[in-house]
Structure formats: structure tokens, C-alpha cells
Amino acid sequence: MVNGGVIVVDGGTEGDATHLRDVIMSKGGHVNAWFIPHPHNDHAGALVQLITDGALMQGMAIDAVYYNIADQNFYNTYEPERAAFVQQFRNTMALLGAAAHTTHRNDFYQIDVNYNFFKQSNIYITFFNFYIFHFYIH
Numbered sequence: 772m773v774n775g776g777v778i779v780v781d782g783g784t785e786g787d788a789t790h791l792r793d794v795i796m797s798k799g800g801h802v803n804a805w806f807i808p809h810p811h812n813d814h815a816g817a818l819v820q821l822i823t824d825g826a827l828m829q830g831m832a833i834d835a836v837y838y839n840i841a842d843q844n845f846y847n848t849y850e851p852e853r854a855a856f857v858q859q860f861r862n863t864m865a866l867l868g869a870a871a872h873t874t875h876r877n878d879f880y881q882i883d884v885n886y887n888f889f890k891q892s893n894i895y896i897t898f899f900n901f902y903i904f905h906f907y908i909h
Contacts, residue, residue, distance in 0.1 A: 776803035781814045788820035792827050800831050804880075807838040810860040811853060819856075819863045836867060839874045 777798045782791055782805070795802060807815045818836065821827045840861070846854040864871040 777801060778803060779805045779818075781807065782817035782821075784813055784816040785820040786816075788817040788824070788827055791817045792821060792831065795831060802831070802833045803835070805833055805836045807836065810838065810840050810857050812856050815860050816856075819860055822863050822866060833867070833870060835870050835872055836864065837872045837874050837880070838864065 777795065779791075779795070779802055805818060807818065815838070821831070822833075838860075840857070843854070843858060843861070846857040850857075
């Protein structure tokens with residue numbers, strides 16, 4: 772990763788997409804890594820919206836998305852209210868091709884950085900927050 776890079780953790784709901792894009796663009800428009808801990812709408816909705824809405828992605832670049840996901844049958848059986856979104860998330864990750872990385876139990880990602888932490892929240896859009904790490908490598 773490069774000096775001044777950006778890491779996004781979560782991202783919020785679909786309603787957060789425009790605000791999140793504005794924040795990312797204010798940091799240069801380039802996301803080095805995006806981490807989604809699990810594919811629920813409150814964590815991945817904004818990412819799905821950004822990727823599937825070409826207008827929102829204009830001027831943005833995402834190098835890699837790291838995510839963890841169970842078999843679709845798990846969501847169909849145990850979280851049927853989320854199954855459709857999970858399938859949409861899978862389809863969206865397929866659009867990313869090599870930039871999409873499925874994580875597994877005990878995977879470890881070391882990022883040796885000093886960073887400024889920006890917590891962005893817009894309570895008029897959503898009750899959920901997203902986090903952007905803007906880092907500087909020494």
C-alpha cells in the first residue's frame with residue numbers, strides 16, 4: 772500500500788453510499804482495501820450500492836475488498852430475511868473479479884502503518900457508522 776492510502780471498514784447501508792463516496796473522494800478517491808466482516812446490509816449495503824451504480828463509482832477506485840461469507844444455504848435456512856441481500860452481495864463481488872478476496876478463519880492481515888482515524892456519521896441518513904482509516908507509511 773502507498774503512503775496516504777485509504778482503508779474502509781464496513782461502509783453502512785445503501786442510504787450511506789453517497790455520503791461515503793463523498794468522504795472517500797475527499798481522501799483522493801482511491802481505496803486500497805475495504806473490509807466487510809459479514810454480508811449484512813448494514814455493513815455492506817453502501818459498498819454494493821457504490822459498485823452497482825456506475826455513476827457513484829465514477830472517479831473512485833477500489834483495489835481490494837476482503838470479506839467473509841458462509842454458503843448461501845446457510846442464509847437461506849437460518850437468515851432468510853437476509854438471503855436476498857447476501858446473494859446480491861455475492862453477485863456484486865463477482866463484478867470485482869480479482870479485487871474480491873474471501874477471508875477465512877484465522878486469516879491474518881498485517882498493515883504496518885501510522886494512521887489518522889476518521890469516524891464519519893450522518894444520523895439523518897442512518898444510525899450506523901462507517902470507518903475510514905487514512906494512513907501514512909513511514
